[in-house]
Amino acid sequence: MQNNDPHMPDPASEGAGDAGMNADFDALTARLAALESELSQARETVLRERAEIENQRRRLQRDLDQARRFANEKLLGDLLPVYDGLALGLANENTDAKTLREGLELSLKQLEKVTQANGLSVVDPLHQPFNPDHHQAISSVDSNEHAPNTVVAVVQKGFLLNDRLLRPALVAVVRDN
Numbered sequence: 001m002q003n004n005d006p007h008m009p010d011p012a013s014e015g016a017g018d019a020g021m022n023a024d025f026d027a028l029t030a031r032l033a034a035l036e037s038e039l040s041q042a043r044e045t046v047l048r049e050r051a052e053i054e055n056q057r058r059r060l061q062r063d064l065d066q067a068r069r070f071a072n073e074k075l076l077g078d079l080l081p082v083y084d085g086l087a088l089g090l091a092n093e094n095t096d097a098k099t100l101r102e103g104l105e106l107s108l109k110q111l112e113k114v115t116q117a118n119g120l121s122v123v124d125p126l127h128q129p130f131n132p133d134h135h136q137a138i139s140s141v142d143s144n145e146h147a148p149n150t151v152v153a154v155v156q157k158g159f160l161l162n163d164r165l166l167r168p169a170l171v172a173v174v175r176d177n
Contacts, residue, residue: 078114082107123158123169125151134158136168140175148176 089103123134130149151171158169
């Protein structure tokens with residue numbers, strides 16, 4: 001008798017179905033093993049990349065710390081001749097006032113050369129219009145010779161470092177009448 005029920009397995013094809021299921025099971029098991037191996041490799045790669053990123057971060061931090069510690073090395077190296085000149089002048093006890101003044105002037109010229117080479121410029125606004133961005137008025141005076149808000153005296157020069165105000169010039173300006 002033949003089974004016509006579509007829901008009932010056919011006993012003749014049941015053995016072939018087990019073999020097919022075993023083949024599918026073996027294929028899935030092999031695929032699972034391959035995926036687990038791939039996952040393991042991906043985890044290993046991620047761990048290595050994390051370690052490399054951490055090493056790069058540490059190297060960068062170390063380089064940054066070194067750069068901060070030695071950022072002034074060139075400037076200070078350039079200042080050493082000025083230091084030596086001043087120390088030599090002070091060590092010479094047989095120097096008269098004129099020679100000492102000449103030595104100080106030479107040291108000042110050396111210092112100005114070094115500071116200019118490192119981006120420092122002087123703000124000396126005598127007889128120029130008052131600029132509140134670069135000048136600090138500490139007094140005001142009456143004057144018929146100069147226009148109002150003109151700088152007539154510089155008490156202390158100002159300085160710019162690479163066009164950024166480092167210290168304003170302290171000045172006296174003509175009052176508005």
